[in-house]
Each structure stands twice: as structure tokens, then as C-alpha cells.
Amino acid sequence: MRPTRPSMQELIRQRRRAGFVGRGDERAAFRANLDMSPEDERHRFLFHVHGNAGVGKSFLVRELEQVARERGALTAYLDDGAGSVPEVLELISRQFAAQGRRLKDLERLLSAHRERRHEAELAAVSVPPTEPPGPSAGSVAVARASLVGLGMVPGVGAFAGALDPAQLAQHADRLRSGIGARFRSHEDAQLVLDPESVLTPVLLDELSQAAPAVPWIVLFFDTYERTGRFVDGWLHTVMTSERYGALPATVVVVTAGQLPFDSARWGGFGDFMTDLPLQPFTEPETRGLLAGKGVVAEPVVSEVLRLTGGLPVLVSTLAESRPADPQDVSDPSTTAVERFLKWEADPVRRSVALACALPRKLDADVFRAALDVDGSDGELDALYAWLRGLPFVSERGGRVTYHDVVRAPMLRLQRRERPRIWATRQRGLAAVFTQWRTEAEAGRSTEELWTDEGWRELRLAELYHLLCAGESAQLSSALRDVVDACEQGESVAGRWARVLAEAGRDAETGVLAEWGRMLAEALDSGGTAAALELVLRGTGVEPSLPGLPSPIDHEASHGWGAELDPATAARAYRTRAVARDLAGDPRGAVHDLSRALDLVPDDPRSLALRGEYFRVLAYFGDALRDLDRALELNPADAFARASRGATRLSRHELDEALADLDRAVGLKPDYPWALVRRARVHRALGNQDHQLADLDRAVAGDPDWAWVRCERGDALRVAGRDEDALADYDHALALEPGYGSARASRGASLANLGRHEEALADLNQVLEARPTYTWALLQRAAVHRHLGAHDRAAADEAYAARLAGPGEEP
Numbered sequence: 107m108r109p110t111r112p113s114m115q116e117l118i119r120q121r122r123r124a125g126f127v128g129r130g131d132e133r134a135a136f137r138a139n140l141d142m143s144p145e146d147e148r149h150r151f152l153f154h155v156h157g158n159a160g161v162g163k164s165f166l167v168r169e170l171e172q173v174a175r176e177r178g179a180l181t182a183y184l185d186d187g188a189g190s191v192p193e194v195l196e197l198i199s200r201q202f203a204a205q206g207r208r209l210k211d212l213e214r215l216l217s218a219h220r221e222r223r224h225e226a227e228l229a230a231v232s233v234p235p236t237e238p239p240g241p242s243a244g245s246v247a248v249a250r251a252s253l254v255g256l257g258m259v260p261g262v263g264a265f266a267g268a269l270d271p272a273q274l275a276q277h278a279d280r281l282r283s284g285i286g287a288r289f290r291s292h293e294d295a296q297l298v299l300d301p302e303s304v305l306t307p308v309l310l311d312e313l314s315q316a317a318p319a320v321p322w323i324v325l326f327f328d329t330y331e332r333t334g335r336f337v338d339g340w341l342h343t344v345m346t347s348e349r350y351g352a353l354p355a356t357v358v359v360v361t362a363g364q365l366p367f368d369s370a371r372w373g374g375f376g377d378f379m380t381d382l383p384l385q386p387f388t389e390p391e392t393r394g395l396l397a398g399k400g401v402v403a404e405p406v407v408s409e410v411l412r413l414t415g416g417l418p419v420l421v422s423t424l425a426e427s428r429p430a431d432p433q434d435v436s437d438p439s440t441t442a443v444e445r446f447l448k449w450e451a452d453p454v455r456r457s458v459a460l461a462c463a464l465p466r467k468l469d470a471d472v473f474r475a476a477l478d479v480d481g482s483d484g485e486l487d488a489l490y491a492w493l494r495g496l497p498f499v500s501e502r503g504g505r506v507t508y509h510d511v512v513r514a515p516m517l518r519l520q521r522r523e524r525p526r527i528w529a530t531r532q533r534g535l536a537a538v539f540t541q542w543r544t545e546a547e548a549g550r551s552t553e554e555l556w557t558d559e560g561w562r563e564l565r566l567a568e569l570y571h572l573l574c575a576g577e578s579a580q581l582s583s584a585l586r587d588v589v590d591a592c593e594q595g596e597s598v599a600g601r602w603a604r605v606l607a608e609a610g611r612d613a614e615t616g617v618l619a620e621w622g623r624m625l626a627e628a629l630d631s632g633g634t635a636a637a638l639e640l641v642l643r644g645t646g647v648e649p650s651l652p653g654l655p656s657p658i659d660h661e662a663s664h665g666w667g668a669e670l671d672p673a674t675a676a677r678a679y680r681t682r683a684v685a686r687d688l689a690g691d692p693r694g695a696v697h698d699l700s701r702a703l704d705l706v707p708d709d710p711r712s713l714a715l716r717g718e719y720f721r722v723l724a725y726f727g728d729a730l731r732d733l734d735r736a737l738e739l740n741p742a743d744a745f746a747r748a749s750r751g752a753t754r755l756s757r758h759e760l761d762e763a764l765a766d767l768d769r770a771v772g773l774k775p776d777y778p779w780a781l782v783r784r785a786r787v788h789r790a791l792g793n794q795d796h797q798l799a800d801l802d803r804a805v806a807g808d809p810d811w812a813w814v815r816c817e818r819g820d821a822l823r824v825a826g827r828d829e830d831a832l833a834d835y836d837h838a839l840a841l842e843p844g845y846g847s848a849r850a851s852r853g854a855s856l857a858n859l860g861r862h863e864e865a866l867a868d869l870n871q872v873l874e875a876r877p878t879y880t881w882a883l884l885q886r887a888a889v890h891r892h893l894g895a896h897d898r899a900a901a902d903e904a905y906a907a908r909l910a911g912p913g914e915e916p
Contacts, residue, residue: 144355155362157384162418179322186332189597209312306350317354330363386416399425463516475538532575539568573609592634617666635685676702710739714746744773748780778804812838816848828855850882
């Protein structure tokens with residue numbers, strides 16, 4: 107049968123679906139692109155829409171998505187509701203599933219990522235750090251990118267500029283070790299440290315499997331001025347390199363934001379992309395839109411042209427109100443919605459339009475909560491359908507939002523003309539969200555709630571309305587939330603910064619706007635550690651820096667002063683302490699934990715952490731004092747028990763160390779860090795069989811932890827089992843090619859096996875990266891001497907002697 111052509115009416119509806127006339131060239135270019143094969147040199151893989159607020163970018167993106175759907179494409183739309191690459195992949199997976207294409211492998215890994223991400227902060231503080239001779243090469247990238255960018259632990263913030271990169275990297279290695287102790291596989295650890303490297307190849311594989319079933323796969327990234335901050339580099343890598351695998355040629359990407367594409371990054375991609383700069387409507391486009399709404403009187407059209415400047419959202423709003431006289435048209439930048447309501451004869455609809463501007467987002471339930479009118483379900487459904495059809499309202503995923511250009515004057519109108527009603531309605535909405543949040547909390551732990559996006563959204567909405575209502579005590583509550591949000595990462599903390607900024611803007615409360623702005627800047631520049639420092643200083647818990655004013659002007663707060671309760675302040679200090687230690691500042695970490703313990707004495711977690719950092723600093727008496735007290739308060743803390751065992755080992759109290767580590771392993775049998783430390787005690791006691799047995803258990807517990815593999819390799823090498831040792835070193839280096847300690851040890855085993863040229867290559871590589879590695883210098887000297895290069899051997903030995911004494915084994 108011949109395919110049925112659409113009717114004229116259907117075609118007209120399609121052409122007018124975007125809600126305004128215009129953008130025909132842009133739509134035609136996108137439609138034509140989908141009519142070409144990917145092999146056609148004219149085909150473009152990327153479209154970038156950009157222009158000022160209100161110019162119609164989101165309207166056009168939605169139209170392009172509909173065009174793609176009509177071509178049978180599988181599509182996903184992402185906006186600033188996502189705050190990280192994993193969240194982007196979560197939304198893609200969810201939207202594809204709604205179109206009948208589940209990405210099952212990606213869903214599984216995303217679920218695992220959420221679980222591991224929740225455990226990551228505990229991992230960073232629940233396993234004592236190692237002290238390897240030097241950082242792995244990959245650790246600098248981890249320290250500078252993963253730790254700060256992912257917000258897994260607070261970023262190094264203001265401390266970064268004063269740190270030696272190698273020092274920063276060494277402490278990043280410690281975090282990797284802590285995660286390895288908690289997670290049983292390398293993939294689990296990577297899901298936390300570098301989720302993109304694990305999740306992205308699975309996404310590309312899933313897309314490759316989906317591609318044969320659909321003509322196109324189109325991904326839309328809206329509000330790119332925000333999402334591009336974390337998506338742009340990832341997207342560039344995915345589209346222009348094979349780092350994560352092959353991307354099907356039938357994938358098309360559309361981005362939309364206020365700024366042009368970054369030419370420094372994307373300049374070489376120009377032949378494969380289409381730039382779509384959106385300008386305000388031309389006069390013919392504006393006239394066409396007005397004519398389509400029956401607005402044709404020349405004086406009225408001229409006034410609309412003068413006042414709107416062709417800005418599509420304002421032209422559309424005024425066209426919808428169908429003004430018949432120039433006097434009916436006033437400045438849309440301040441009264442566009444008011445003028446629209448003037449022509450809406452139904453007072454109920456006028457009231458609904460105003461009331462529904464108060465929530466940041468609406469669904470059918472929020473719509474009913476926002477109303478101050480009664481009606482049957484049918485009447486309310488009809489009103490909601492009317493609201494969704496307004497020209498300045500957009501809908502995505504069952505949520506509707508007002509365009510900012512229109513919502514802002516609508517809020518201003520209500521706030522200034524009816525301030526008491528404004529406050530009452532804001533409190534009413536807050537009460538509804540409070541009820542829904544409370545219902546969501548039933549039977550769940552605080553930690554579980556903070557990982558639940560639905561609960562977080564309810565809390566943010568509740569907080570926004572309370573702040574808009576002028577509830578000054580809620581600023582302190584919001585900052586307490588910020589401390590908890592920082593434990594979840596930069597993306598989550600950023601949402602709290604944004605809600606403070608939005609409440610400050612919408613309620614015209616300067617101190618809220620200032621907190622939101624400064625928190626966002628802190629998160630962008632220094633991660634969650636910088637945000638925590640701002641909270642501590644801005645609430646007066648921590649004094650301002652000498653010669654500098656408080657980051658928040660308390661004199662201008664007008665009753666909005668913020669403070670933290672001792673327990674929250676202690677949590678902030680403890681979280682920042684972990685960041686300082688990872689940034690190579692264990693002394694700063696001890697200082698922060700001391701402040702935390704001043705606020706909440708005898709907190710076992712803070713005591714155990716401070717004891718561990720004292721151990722790292724070789725203040726063994728102080729370490730034992732804290733760890734003893736921590737274990738009095740919580741005898742079942744395997745972390746504190748293992749740390750005390752390691753401290754006693756450092757003091758050569760071998761029997762006491764063995765007792766503590768026996769107890770730690772008894773509390774947590776699959777505790778690789780404690781098993782390795784106990785193996786070191788056995789080595790010191792001369793119990794080689796027990797040493798290797800513990801290391802075998804540690805490797806069985808986590809076969810993909812490079813440090814554990816290297817430890818066992820060293821024990822095997824000392825036992826004369828160099829072939830077995832090589833297998834462990836090779837495995838460690840496959841996991842971490844830059845692991846200098848493992849490579850130096852492999853060089854020693856290769857030399858023991860008579861493979862001197864290979865040994866020399868390994869040792870040269872290590873010493874090129876770390877010239878002062880004394881142990882490796884001595885190993886290379888021995889190899890040089892065996893090869894007859896006595897001058898080189900003497901030079902290595904002399905240099906090693908000038909360094910800090912004889913080198914320790916790795």
C-alpha cells in the first residue's frame with residue numbers, strides 16, 4: 107500500500123507547532139541534514155544554537171526534537187536539571203527507555219555508580235592511607251580533576267596554589283587506596299574516581315546496538331551555558347576521539363546556549379558542525395507572527411516592533427493577547443504578563459496564571475497546590491491544560507516552567523503590589539513541600555535520603571518558598587543543607603547555591619543572592635572545600651583572614667544573619683579536613699579536626715581521623731591518645747583499630763600491633779589495608795608464611811588494587827620467587843602504568859632473573875620521573891655494575907649517598 111500523506115491541516119499544525127512563526131531556515135537546515143546519509147560530505151554531526159535569553163533557543167530545540175521524532179529518531183533532551191556526566195547518562199537512559207529502547211547495561215552501571223558514589227566519602231575517611239615512596243603518574247590528574255570536579259570529597263580550593271603537584275598527587279593515591287579497601291574491584295573504584303571512563307564506553311556500545319533499529323539518534327543539550335561547564339570537554343572527547351570507543355555515525359548532537367561554541371576546543375570541528383546563531387525576529391517574521399494571531403493594525407504592529415525588539419518570547423506573549431490599540435501595548439520587559447492578563451476576561455484564569463508563577467516548576471500536583479481557587483477535578487484539569495498552552499510556558503518530562511523573561515515581572519507584580527498575600531502563598535507552598543518531603547523520609551536514613559534526587563528536589567522547593575516568604579531563620583537551615591550537600595559532591599552543592607541565588611533574585615533579598623553567588627563562585631573555583639570555607643567564615647564559625655573582611659556583609663544582612671549549630675560546623679570541619687589531607691596538608695587536616703572536636707568533643711569519627719593523621723605525621727603518642735579514646739567510644743571501629751595497629755607497628759610494638767590488627771581483621775575480614783599492615787607485622791616478626799598468607803587474602807579480597815599487588819610482589823621477591831613477583835608487578839602496572847614503586851620493584855626482580863637490559867629500562871623510566879628515588883638509584887647501580895658500566899654505577903651510588911641516607915624498599 108502507498109503511504110498515506112498527511113492532510114493539509116496536519117501539515118499546517120506541524121508548521122505552527124513551535125508556537126510562533128519563524129526560524130524556518132534553521133528548521134529546514136536541520137530537516138535537510140536528516141535527509142542525508144552520514145557519509146554525505148554535506149552532513150553535519152553537530153548543531154549549535156546560540157543567542158540571548160528570550161530569543162527562542164528552547165522553543166527551537168523542542169521543534170528540532172519533534173522534527174527528529176518525525177524522522178523516526180531516538181532522542182534525548184538534557185538541560186540544567188543534570189549536574190554531571192553521570193546524571194546526563196541517567197537522563198538519556200531514562201528517556202530512551204520511555205521510547206521503548208532500554209539501555210540495560212548502562213542502567214546497571216548507573217545503579218552501581220549511585221551506590222558507590224554514596225560510599226565514596228566513607229571510603230576516603232574509613233581506611234588509613236598508605237605512604238608509598240612516590241605518587242603514580244595518573245594521580246596528578248585524579249587530584250586535579252576527579253577529586254575537585256566530581257566533588258567526591260571537597261576540592262582543594264584555596265590550598266591548591268601553594269601545593270607541590272607531586273605532593274597533591276601522592277595524597278590522591280591515598281584516596282585511591284582508601285577506596286580500594288572499601289570496593290572489591292577496580293571497576294567499582296573507577297566508578298567513583300573516574301565514572302566517565304567506565305560509563306561512557308558502555309553508553310557508546312549501547313548506542314551502537316540501538317543504531318541499526320532507528321534511522322537517527324539525536325541528543326539535545328539545552329541551557330549549554332550551564333551544562334557545557336561539565337559536558338563540553340566530555341562531549342568533545344566522545345565525538346572527536348576514540349578514547350571511549352566508536353560513536354555510531356547516525357548520532358547527531360544539538361546544543362543550545364547563550365554563548366558561541368568554544369573555538370579553542372571545537373575550532374577543528376568546523377567542517378562537521380552547523381552554527382545556528384539566533385537573532386531577534388526580523389520585522390517580516392514579527393509581522394508574520396502577529397498576523398497569524400490576528401494582530402494586523404499598523405499602529406499596534408509598530409508599537410510591538412518598537413517595544414519587543416523582535417524578542418520572540420515577548421512578541422509571542424503580546425501576540426497572544428491580541429491588542430487592538432497601541433495604548434494596549436506597554437513595555438514588555440516589565441509588564442508583558444500584566445498586559446496579557448488585562449485581555450484575559452476570565453478572572454479565574456488570571457488568578458491561576460499569577461499563582462502558578464510562584465513555583466519554579468509545576469506538575470499537576472504542584473499546580474493544584476499553587477491555586478487559590480476551588481473546582482472539580484475536571485475544571486482543574488481544564489485549567490491546567492490551558493496553562494500548559496500559554497505561549498510563555500514550556501513543558502518537559504511532565505514538568506512545566508514559565509519563561510524567565512515573563513516569570514520575573516509576574517513575580518515582581520505580586521511581590522510589590524500584594525506583599526502579604528505573596529508571603530502567605532509562599533508559606534502555603536512550602537508547607538505542601540514539607541509534607542511531601544516528610545512522607546518521603548519515612549523509614550529511611552539521612553544518608554539514604556541525600557542520595558535520593560526526588561527527596562532533594564522536594565527539599566529544595568520547600569527551602570525556596572520559605573526563603574521567598576522572608577523566613578530569615580531558613581538561611582541558617584539552607585547553609586546546614588549546604589554542608590550536607592558538599593558531602594554528596596559539587597553538583598549537588600551547586601543546586602543549593604542556585605536555589606539561594608534564585609530566592610534572592612525572586613524575593614529581592616540581597617543577602618540570599620549574595621550567598622548564592624559566592625557559593626557558586628567558590629564551587630567553580632575551588633570545589634566543595636572552598637564552599638565549606640565560605641560557609642564557615644560567612645557564619646562566623648571561623649574568623650575571617652587577617653586583613654580581609656568577612657565574605658558576607660553581616661551589616662547589610664537586615665535580620666538575615668546565618669549561623670551553624672556546633673554539630674553542623676563540626677561536620678564541615680571534618681569534611682574539609684579530609685580535603686586538606688588529600689591536598690597534601692595533613693597538618694591542616696589535624697587543625698580542622700581539632701576545631702571539630704572543640705565543637706563536639708568525644709566524636710569517635712573525628713578522633714579516629716585525627717589519630718590517623720597524627721600517625722602520618724609521625725606524632726605517634728598523639729595518635730595513640732586519639733585512637734585509644736575513639737576505641738573507648740566505639741570498640742567496633744575497624745578503621746580506628748587498624749590505624750592504632752599501624753601506629754604501634756611504627757613504634758616497633760609488634761605484639762600490641764598484631765593484637766590490634768587481628769581485631770581489625772576480625773571485625774572486617776575483607777579489610778585489605780589491615781591485612782597488608784598485619785603482613786608487615788609478620789614480616790617484622792620473621793613470620794614469612796603468615797606474611798604471604800595475609801597478602802594472599804588481601805589480593806583475593808581486592809585483586810585489582812595495585813598497591814596490594816605491589817606489596818605481595820615485594821614479599822615474593824624477598825622470598826626469592828621473582829617469577830611470581832613479576833606477575834603481581836605486571837598486574838599492578840596494567841592497572842596503574844605510572845605506579846613508580848611497582849615499576850622499580852619489577853626492575854629489581856628482572857635483574858634477579860638475569861634480564862638486566864629490561865631491568866635497566868624499568869629503572870631508567872622510574873628515575874626519569876623521580877630522580878631522587880634512592881632505592882631505585884641503588885638498584886640501577888647494581889644493574890650498571892653487572893653490565894660493566896662501573897662509572898655509571900659509581901655515579902648512582904654517589905648520588906644516592908648525598909640524598910637522605912640509604913633508601914627504603916618500596
